[in-house]
Amino acid sequence: MDTENLTVPGNLDSLKAVREFVKRATGSAGIDKQRAYKLTLAVDEILANIVIHGYDEAGRSGDVEISYHVEEDRLRVDLYDCGIPYDPTQNDTPAHLDKQLEDRPIGGLGVYLARQGTDDFIYEFVNDRNHNTFIVNRAANGS
Amino acid sequence: MAFNLTSDIHNGVVRITLSGELDASVAGQFKTAVEQAAVAQPKSLALLVSDLSYMSSAGLRALVFAKQKMGASIRIFVVGAQETVQETIEMTGFSHSVVMLESYDAAQIEA
Numbered sequence: 001m002d003t004e005n006l007t008v009p010g011n012l013d014s015l016k017a018v019r020e021f022v023k024r025a026t027g028s029a030g031i032d033k034q035r036a037y038k039l040t041l042a043v044d045e046i047l048a049n050i051v052i053h054g055y056d057e058a059g060r061s062g063d064v065e066i067s068y069h070v071e072e073d074r075l076r077v078d079l080y081d082c083g084i085p086y087d088p089t090q091n092d093t094p095a096h097l098d099k100q101l102e103d104r105p106i107g108g109l110g111v112y113l114a115r116q117g118t119d120d121f122i123y124e125f126v127n128d129r130n131h132n133t134f135i136v137n138r139a140a141n142g143s
Numbered sequence: 144m145a146f147n148l149t150s151d152i153h154n155g156v157v158r159i160t161l162s163g164e165l166d167a168s169v170a171g172q173f174k175t176a177v178e179q180a181a182v183a184q185p186k187s188l189a190l191l192v193s194d195l196s197y198m199s200s201a202g203l204r205a206l207v208f209a210k211q212k213m214g215a216s217i218r219i220f221v222v223g224a225q226e227t228v229q230e231t232i233e234m235t236g237f238s239h240s241v242v243m244l245e246s247y248d249a250a251q252i253e254a
Binding site for chain 1: 166197230235
């Protein structure tokens with residue numbers, strides 16, 4: 001099983017390094033380009049939320065740990081942080097996607113994109129840490 | 144590729160060229176450019192994005208900001224979007240509010 005870990009400071013300058021990390025993961029798992037982009041976007045969106053809302057706005061600081069595991073039929077990416085507890089899977093699909101821009105609230109898009117870019121998106125709070133798991137099936141499912 | 148942004152005003156259209164990767168760490172630059180563009184009260188805003196290889200929701204939020212700052216009547220054109228960036232714009236419903244063009248069509252944009 002192919003696996004890799006990375007720890008980065010919980011700030012926005014880490015976004016790029018984490019995108020590169022996810023690219024290595026999808027390359028290792030043989031995920032096609034379009035789905036690889038969507039998974040990269042998913043992780044990037046959640047990491048940005050962690051940094052902005054979980055750390056900065058909460059007056060906290062800390063690292064973010066990321067790892068990937070290439071399993072037989074899927075790629076799993078795990079993200080751990082010590083920001084304020086936040087469960088993005090409880091965030092409803094924005095009801096305003098068909099609204100004109102000027103009528104839309106700003107927010108909720110990142111979590112929506114994270115859910116759209118994964119086959120499974122799981123959250124748990126364990127040992128005082130947020131744990132977000134992103135799963136993409138290795139066999140293209142046509143979605 | 145690092146994020147880069149240039150802008151000019153031409154025939155009443157503010158043209159902002161975006162290249163590289165637009166994420167939350169650089170979205171502030173885009174927002175500032177939109178704010179500066181709003182001062183000129185342009186009739187249209189054209190985003191030239193053929194060299195933009197990545198855009199997160201931070202870029203989309205700047206588009207919402209542009210509409211709010213420049214008024215609902217401002218026309219926003221997104222020109223030359225790569226397939227992945229285009230898909231994000233469509234998936235989030237932003238394609239209802241902007242005009243997606245494959246190439247810069249002066250007759251349409253500067254009308």
